[in-house]
Amino acid sequence: MTPDVFLFWFLALLIVGSGLAVLLFTNPVYSALSLAMTMVGVAAIFITLNAYFIAGVQLIVYAGAVMVLFVMVIMLFDIKSEVQAFTSGKISGAMKLIAVGLLSGLIVGGIIMGQKSFVGELSKDAAAQVAEANSAKMKRAAGADAATKELGVALFTKHIFGFEALGVLLTAIAVGTVALARSRGGTHAK
Amino acid sequence: MDHSVLMAILLLSPFIGFLINGVRYKQPTYKLSGGIATAAVFISFICSVLLFSDLVGLPADQRKIHVKFFEWLSVDKFKVDAAFYVDQISGIMILIITGVGSLIHLFSTEYMHHDKGVTKYFSYLNLFVFNMLILVLGDSLLTMFVGWEGVGLCSYLLIGFWFTDKEKAAAGMKAFITNRVGDAAFLLGMFILFSTFGTLNIQEINSLAPTAVETSWLGALTLGTMFLFVGATGKSAQIPLYVWLPDAMAGPTPVSALIHAATMVTAGIYMIVRLNPIFIVAPNTMMVIAIIGALTALMAASIGITQWDIKKVLAYSTVSQLGYMFLAVGVGAFGAGLFHVMTHAFFKALMFLGSGSVIHAMHEEQDIRKMGGLKKYMPITHWTFFLGWLAIIGIPPFAGFFSKDEILWMSFHSPMGSPVLWAVGALSAGMTAFYMTRLMCLTFWGKSRVPKSVHPHESPAMMTIPLVVLAFLSVVGGWIGIPEVIGHTFGHIPNYLGDWLAPVIRPIPNLAPADHSLEWGLMGASFGIASISAFVAYHFYVKSPEIPGKIAASIKPVYELVFKKYLVDELYFKTIINPLVEISRKIWFYIDVNFIDKLTYIIADLIKGGGGVTRSLQTGNVQVYAMYIAIGLVVALSIIIIK
């Protein structure tokens, strides 16, 4: 077992375990902490996948900003412990679990079975070329910096429109949430 | 005058009378209304006479006056004209209709004078004459059918004339609907004839009629004539559709005289006579006609013996006499049938009018048990009625004798006839004599049983004049058809009627030459039967009035059955009408309400139930909604993968 493999299994267990913890802890604060743990785990996974920049962003945005937001809101609500953490309907609960289980089964099955033909047949022609070209690029920018640079270039050329649109989105959200807070019945209503 | 003008006046005069009286239907002026109506029919009568005389003037084989007014209906090959023609047969009929008709109109003027609806009454009566004329003159079966239904309609209106009485209204309805059954069959008969001959024109049908006899029961001619005959049983009150006629006495008495004795009810015979070329080649139909006719004659006569209502007795007598006529045409003696139509029109109209006179005098009393000894109060009525009585029971040389005798002879002699038919006919003749004598005795003779409050009196002249005229006709009416056997004996008196009709009537095939001695013998036998029954009746009801009651008591069940008219009405109600109403209710309830509608409700409820389900699925819980998404995802993915 190489370190890579070990790392993967460790992180996978960490992520799944803390993910389950989010689900299972009845105290929302614990859930939030578990979520933070998951986020960190995911960031680590990103690193194992050579996505350093994204891993950083993940830590900053998620584990940092978003988690703080969650915790703040939990504090704001001031809920100590929950009486009914889970839905109570037996049939609906069972159906939910079955649905979720089947879905995971389907996806996993799809992944495993799809993999057989994946990269193999279909990508032989079109996708393989893309992959080759990409890998060439990747190799050119061997180090982490180079990869990040590549990312930056793509972001500001190919995906510039989406990026700008994100800007609009954030602006709108910022104004909107403030407006919501100030609206009638909001936290900062006049 | 031009024939078409004459024909138009003949037809339209009563119609205009109907319109005039119809428009002023509320007026209670009986003299004016009656005058208009009588004049209208009388004008028709004059036209009839003129037309008839023109007809007489023509050579024997061209005796036909045909007038076409316009093309009535034409679709593809089916063409019917509004055309009318007078020939030997219809010539006699229009004379009877307008002649007897005007007399009855005259009679009605006085008879109905106290009635508020007198003008309406006369308008109906005129309308009836109009329709009757269309019936007899129409040159195609469809035109005939117009009159056929038209007279039924007038009959309905006149039977139900006093509509505030539920029973009378019901009687009218019964008449119409019973007639409709026949009419439906008539329609089918027409369809078959049209399919066979491609035309409904009576002359064309007659000329196209094959000479070969059709033996099959399901042949077109047999079937067609059979349906036409069923139509005739409706109109002419034969078994099984006779039930309406006794009830039809609910109408005013002159109506009974005109419609239900003299004219309308003979339409069936008239139709068969007119179409005799196709009937004669359908022996199966002929046999059925003869049997039905004989049975009707017998049955109606037997009922007539037991009835107490003066008009009912006459009504059953009419049914019985009509049976005779059918017996005649059934054995192929079309001329004899028509002859009896004529004589019957005279004496039966006379007797009905006489009974009307009596009823008038008795203040609307119709039960003969409350009469008796009226002879001295109303001599003219009595004597005219007496002559009519002689005519109907077949005393020579009164009108009824000749016609009835010819029928009986032909039913024996014709190859289509048989001794059984003769015996039945003779038996009913005896019964006829019995009950008519009974009627005479109970009404006019014997002791008076008139209640104290009623003061009978002779009717005014306007009512007695028609009686006298009809009485005269009842006496002499038969002389135009003196049979050969008698004619020979008393010098060479020709059979005018027979000769007159000869060109339009197909001779009976395979008719053997008459055996004169046999004919005399049968004549004597029937006369004997009639006289004896008349005498017995006289004895029963005048000499020793207690006997009939005793006899009735001794055969009570039979008497009851006969008195209740063999329970035929009840049978019809029980087996046809009530089940029909019941079935209607059931199908309405089970099919319409509980099946079709229910089915739609079930569909609607299913949809609404579905709505309820969606409603209950919409719990408001967002996690349940998410679950729907998840389930949808799972199911969709499964299907996508499996396919």
Next chain:
Amino acid sequence: MEINIGLADVMRISPMIAIFIASLLPITTKVLSGNKEPNNLVTLIQGIAGLIVGLVLLTVVGGSGELAFSKSLVFDSITLWMGALAILSAMGAIIIMYENFATNGKQFAELVFLALNSVVGMLILVSAMDLLTLFVGLELMSLTLYLMIAMSHEEKLSKEAAFKYFLLGSFASAIFLYGTAFVFGTTGSTNLITFMQEASSLVQSNRLFLFGISFVILGFCFKVSIAPFHAWTPDVYQGAPTPHTAFMATAVKVVSFAAFLRVIATKSLVGSEGLFDVLQWLAVITMIVGNVGAIVQTNLKRVLAYSSISNSGYVLVGVITAGISDTGFFGASAVIFYLFSYCLMTLGAFAIVSILEKNENHMISLDGLKGLASRRPVYAFCFALFLLSLAGIPPSIGFFGKFYLFNAAVGEGLIWLAVWGVINSVISVYYYLKPIVYMYMTEGESEIAGHNLSATTVTMIVSAVFIALLGMLSGPIFSAVEKSFIN
């Protein structure tokens, strides 16, 4: 990597830019005037003007079929027509907002800002060729919408509605994204153009791609409320302020279907029989659920919500037709025309609902319409017109919309879908007639707000006139739509 982003690209997105700038006007005014609410009418005019400018620019740039921003945007007929339709619907909705109790007055500037940004998101959505861009547009549209709903002056139901909508919307977004991930993984790109050609064979050979595209499509099914992903619709439509409901039912639905059409245009349906079957059944189920569900409703907005679900089912038939058609663009044109008719009718109907509301908490029930015809004949008449048109009674525009849609379906051999469609329109007649029964055939004191909403009334009447007349004149419109595809 050839990246050429020039002025031409920027010009093409000028409608979005224009609308975004216009959206800034009211709040800027508000901020500059010391956080004092500017005159609502001015705000409204600013918003409308922005939209009109956007519309004009869109007609200039759209329809050419050209790509922009390294193939992430496309400006073809769908962009042009659906975008224009969305802008027009938004215009109507904003006019209704201006006078609705739950949305007018305070914070109208913010509301217009959010609405216009939502429209920007919609324009991105209708022109997006890249699943990434598409997702950004979708989120921009949705997130602003959630906030708009939550900002309602009505405090209880609208908050709940906004939250429900948000939760399920995010849930569906996650699903959509997951699908995008698969698509990306199997094709190496999120751009629809790159795998447009191979999609029909890919779905057969690659299960992962099939999953991905299915997830994407089912994600859209949520947005356009296809059963069983529809459950949010009645609740949110009911809880949201009426103008927002109108906004959602018209503009949001239109652009979601536009994006749906784009994804379907990859011809994935041709390759995957399963996906094809599933979509057909979803269409049928949606029609049934919508129509059957509407029958038992008593709240007018809920009735319209279910009606909107069923209409999605009808449109889905057209979308499927467009997805399998290889000759011409009949199906897509039918979808566009149907949505056009649907927007008119729905906008009109919600305009009337808005007019009838007495205050921000007032929920109109069917009973509340009793005797409306004698008290407010014009409203009743227009509402009857909208309902009959929704029911597809000729010669209203609703009939022709259905006619084109089912014509397309029959043309592609999907007769059974057309049959289901028409059977459902019979069921729908029942509940569309019910308000008419209440308005015209029963006596009663209808609940009428004692005020005149002139702008809303104008919106309503304009819709009514179009519905009445454009049905008869629909031929040229339809041909124009279809021709624009061919060019």
Next chain:
Amino acid sequence: MPSSSFLTDISLNHYLILSSVLFVIGMAGVLLRRNVIVILMSLELMLNAVNISFIAFSKFTQNVDGQIMVFFVMTIAAAEAAVGLALAVAIFKRFKEVNIKFFEHLRG
């Protein structure tokens, strides 16, 4: 059936399965938890799962676009979290309750 190669050869599938498991856990959270905050957290879990997929694909197809996708997703997820929490606050203020079962006024 975890074979030894399954345990030792970490392929794309491993990452994808990890992502799917996380996705499903998030989904279960959305479906089962009642606290609106936790539901929001679960949504974040789902988005994170998606991100894992993207990055894994990006790595194994040598395609940098996947990372950009993740960048976008993260931004939007943050925005979503902000909006969601804002809505949660608003709804909490109105109902004084964070249990999702109390938000069932709109139904039927």
Next chain:
Amino acid sequence: MLLSTVIFLPLFFALVMTFWPQQRTLRHLALGFSLVEFLISLMILSEFDIGSARLQLVEKITWIERFGIQYFVGIDGISLWLVLLTTFITPIIILASWQSIDTKVKGFHACLFLLQTAMIGTFLAMDAILFYVFWELSLIPMYFMVGIWGGARRIYATIKFFIFTMAGSVLMLVAIIYMMYLTQQATGVMSASLLEFYKVQIPFVAGTLMSQQTLLFFAFALAFAIKVPIWPVHTWLPDAHVEAPTPGSVILAGVMLKMGTYCFLRWVIPLFPDATEYWSWLFLSLGVIGIVYGALVAMIQPDIKKLVAYSSVSHMGYIILGLFVLNQYGITGGIYQMLNHGVSTGALFLLIGMIYERTHSREISKYGGLAGVLPIFTIFFFIITLSSIAVPLTNGFIGEYLILMGTFKAAPVYAYIAVTGVVLGAAYMLWMFKRVFFGEKGELVKDEHHPLHDLNLREIVVMVPLVILVFWMGIFPNHFLNWTKSSVDHLVNNKSKYYLEIHETKVAKGIEYGN
């Protein structure tokens, strides 16, 4: 432009009605309008070429080019009288509703005129989509008419009416679309023109439902069967009739039901000849069942209107019988019976309306002895009754006779059964007549405080034209049948491969002819 004028003038009138400011003169105006419309429609007679079986007075303009949909109207012998019946009956209805409609007068007349447009349009449209538009459009005014001015259960009845009819016709829409594609396959050009449809040979396989022609046949036939209505889809009719206001019943019975039978003749029989021939037994049977069933059920109805409604079922059974025997007699009789039924059942409903205005009850058992109180009313009722039970010299007889004769020629068995309808028809009508008019005065009639008044002049004026028509059509049927003869002959002679051409010289002036 004559036909378009006839179609759309009422629409214009409806608009004028809606915006007419004066309440007082509304009825007079409506009456005047309807008379103008009637007079204009009479001009069709002068323009009509009586000897031609072709489509006349054609107007044809492209409407929706993409699908070959045209504004295409034309008239031939089959539709001629139905159009005139519609325009004839409208003034009568307006006059008859003079007092009975006292609320929302404006709306009522607008509905009436709109309905007139829809009905005439249905009769004249020669383009499938145009036809469908008119066909469905006719539902709306009727829906309002029953729903607003109807009786106690009007809402139930009107919704039932609407949904039943709509349920039938939607499948027809799919079938029409399918026909358009078939036309495209056959001729290369998509078209919704009926004349093009006629040219298409639709594949037919006997013995199975799953053949194209059979399915299309049933899709069309269902729509029309419900409208007619043929048993067993008739149950909406009694409800609609009972609840409808008098004018609604009159127009429903008088014209709307004819839309169904007319369309059988125009859209089903010539279009799907093989299927028609093959499945004619079904429709003959249903027709016969309708005749007998309707009559039986009518007999036991306690409500006069319901009785007449079921009698309509019976009468419409005759028409279906006539149409599906596929010979001249049957079809001519069918067409004639459509007119007859329009006149006589319309008149019956008018009369029932008149008595209802006086007593506010339609229960037969509460009447009795009416003849003594209302003689004029009785006379009219009786005449119409005669027409309804097909007494010769009234219109009903001609139609019924021809139908039965045609049936007998084609399929005697059906004629034998159908002929019982003749008896039953008389039975239920006369029984009802007896119970209502004869006998002792019923509880409604003898009410001393509210003596009943006989018909006033207006009501007599309403009835007289109908009575005149009853006899005119009964005595001079050729005056009417001559106009339809050529068309019917053409239809029957070419029934296996029907075609219809445009009468070149009778193309409406000012309208471009062609394409």
